[in-house]
Amino acid sequence: MSNPFDVIIIGSGPAGYVCAIRCAQLGLSTAVIEQSSGVNNQPLLGGTCLNVGCIPSKALLDSSQRYADATGHLSEHGIGVGEVTLDIAGMMARKEKIVSQLTGGVSGLLKHNGVTVITGAAMLMSGREVAVTSGEGEVAHYTADHVVLAAGSEPAAIPPAPIDGERVVDSTGALCFDAVPERLGVIGAGVIGLELGSVWARLGAEVVMLEAMDQFLPNMDEQIAAESAKIFAKQGLDIRLGARVTGAEVDADGVSVSYTHQDSSVTERFDRLIVAVGRTPRTEGLFSADSGVTVDERGFVFVNDYCATEAPGVYAIGDIVRGPMLAHKGSEEGVMVAERIHGKAAQLNYEVIPSIIYTHPEVAGVGKTEQELKSEGVEYKAGTFPFAAIGRAQASGETDGLVKILSDAESDQILGAHVVGPSAADLVQQIVIAIEMAASTEDLQLMVFGHPTMSEAVHEAALAVDGRAIHMVNRAKR
Ligand code: FAD
Ligand code: AMP
Numbered sequence: 001m002s003n004p005f006d007v008i009i010i011g012s013g014p015a016g017y018v019c020a021i022r023c024a025q026l027g028l029s030t031a032v033i034e035q036s037s038g039v040n041n042q043p044l045l046g047g048t049c050l051n052v053g054c055i056p057s058k059a060l061l062d063s064s065q066r067y068a069d070a071t072g073h074l075s076e077h078g079i080g081v082g083e084v085t086l087d088i089a090g091m092m093a094r095k096e097k098i099v100s101q102l103t104g105g106v107s108g109l110l111k112h113n114g115v116t117v118i119t120g121a122a123m124l125m126s127g128r129e130v131a132v133t134s135g136e137g138e139v140a141h142y143t144a145d146h147v148v149l150a151a152g153s154e155p156a157a158i159p160p161a162p163i164d165g166e167r168v169v170d171s172t173g174a175l176c177f178d179a180v181p182e183r184l185g186v187i188g189a190g191v192i193g194l195e196l197g198s199v200w201a202r203l204g205a206e207v208v209m210l211e212a213m214d215q216f217l218p219n220m221d222e223q224i225a226a227e228s229a230k231i232f233a234k235q236g237l238d239i240r241l242g243a244r245v246t247g248a249e250v251d252a253d254g255v256s257v258s259y260t261h262q263d264s265s266v267t268e269r270f271d272r273l274i275v276a277v278g279r280t281p282r283t284e285g286l287f288s289a290d291s292g293v294t295v296d297e298r299g300f301v302f303v304n305d306y307c308a309t310e311a312p313g314v315y316a317i318g319d320i321v322r323g324p325m326l327a328h329k330g331s332e333e334g335v336m337v338a339e340r341i342h343g344k345a346a347q348l349n350y351e352v353i354p355s356i357i358y359t360h361p362e363v364a365g366v367g368k369t370e371q372e373l374k375s376e377g378v379e380y381k382a383g384t385f386p387f388a389a390i391g392r393a394q395a396s397g398e399t400d401g402l403v404k405i406l407s408d409a410e411s412d413q414i415l416g417a418h419v420v421g422p423s424a425a426d427l428v429q430q431i432v433i434a435i436e437m438a439a440s441t442e443d444l445q446l447m448v449f450g451h452p453t454m455s456e457a458v459h460e461a462a463l464a465v466d467g468r469a470i471h472m473v474n475r476a477k478r
Pocket of ligand 2: 158187189193212213243244276279
């Protein structure tokens with residue numbers, strides 16, 4: 001047994017490394033254990049988010065959007081670019097460079113905060129003892145007053161479409177194709193499927209998305225989901241709802257995918273297939289049976305509202321626990337746990353976590369959706385405003401979409417906001433601030449929004465809640 005720490009954190013993703021930095025800032029002696037390693041056996045920090053998730057996907061989304069602009073939209077601005085070429089290897093190299101800059105940044109931050117980084121696969125035993133197996137198979141044991149499990153998640157698999165890493169890939173494989181597939185199938189029209197499908201569609205692939213559910217983006221506000229579906233269809237994304245994949249046969253030239261659709265069986269040929277059917281918590285081998293840690297019925301580590309597990313002194317944060325599988329949710333849980341270990345009564349407002357789909361345009365939302373308010377019997381007011389009536393959106397040629405704001409019918413307090421359109425993620429973040437400050441739509445109505453900006457759509461939607469929008473004809477005027 002060696003090195004008793006105040007806190008040991010298992011996993012260096014956005015949940016684990018942020019928790020480690022905050023623990024160290026609070027003066028706690030802190031270690032992070034990470035099983036992935038890269039060159040010279042150096043730990044590969046940053047987890048899914050930095051290595052194979054948020055960051056590389058956004059790098060490719062931004063590169064592919066620039067290609068789409070160059071091959072299409074720039075001419076609308078009166079700009080001719082001649083022949084546009086595509087260098088996939090160059091695009092991938094740029095993505096890798098961004099990833100290594102950011103993972104290197106995390107390494108530097110941990111070092112400068114005095115966090116000890118240990119490479120190896122960790123398992124929590126009883127009594128907050130942690131066994132760490134190195135790549136060479138050596139086992140070291142550490143103890144700590146507090147242990148934080150932040151082991152994250154991995155792509156979910158489905159039996160009909162096993163991953164072969166060539167023709168059939170998961171999200172990680174889809175971030176490093178070496179050529180644009182002519183015809184690309186995507187199983188699952190959720191957040192990850194839509195983002196990766198968009199990347200390859202913009203680069204020239206014919207993309208067909210097969211989604212088992214009949215409803216598109218069921219967790220988003222229904223009006224925003226319906227508007228998004230229309231915009232994606234206009235862009236040429238072929239999204240087939242009610243299409244449940246039952247098999248995928250790989251051969252020398254491609255993959256034949258069978259699925260059921262409206263009581264009939266259909267088979268489609270693709271060059272490649274992305275399986276994007278969700279993610280599962282990475283709990284296997286993470287804790288021993290006598291560690292005291294338990295899992296819930298869906299396989300997530302069981303925690304209370306403050307991320308404490310059933311084992312004394314053991315916490316769990318990020319994708320391995322309930323709640324949305326989002327980097328910012330895990331990071332804020334990491335901060336909350338660090339503060340609580342330090343003795344502060346920190347908490348996290350799970351009601352106000354923004355969710356974003358980084359398509360073009362973006363789709364984003366926070367707080368209650370209209371269908372949730374209806375099912376909860378809450379009396380509410382709604383205001384919507386289309387980007388087509390926003391000067392800046394016209395100037396940018398980004399007129400698709402709308403902003404929607406929901407508020408309590410009596411108190412006018414803002415309960416939710418949902419956007420599909422340009423800068424949706426940043427506009428929804430304005431409403432995150434508003435909700436946290438308990439603002440009403442009247443507060444937003446009285447604020448001055450810069451002109452011409454996309455955020456004027458937020459102002460107008462807030463005005464529209466009371467039939468007072470200026471740049472459209474309101475149904476009910478007040
Ligand atoms: P992870 O990031 O998965 O990190 C866990 C770490 O723990 C890993 O490094 C792993 O190697 C290590 N580990 C696991 N077990 C052990 C063990 N036993 N011992 C030692 N180390 C261990 N989220 C967003 O908010 N915005 C986005 O735009 C976004 N885009 C995404 C795009 C894609 C393609 C994918 C796949 C995900 C995306 N996500 C996004 C989700 C986001 O990546 C995750 O929510 C986030 O990474 C979870 O953080 P985490 O720290 O809980 O786990
Ligand atoms: P998300 O959880 O947002 O990443 O979305 C994953 C999507 O994959 C969900 O909408 C699921 O309905 C969908 N899905 C899961 N299994 C299948 C399947 N066999 N065929 C088609 N879609 C599926």
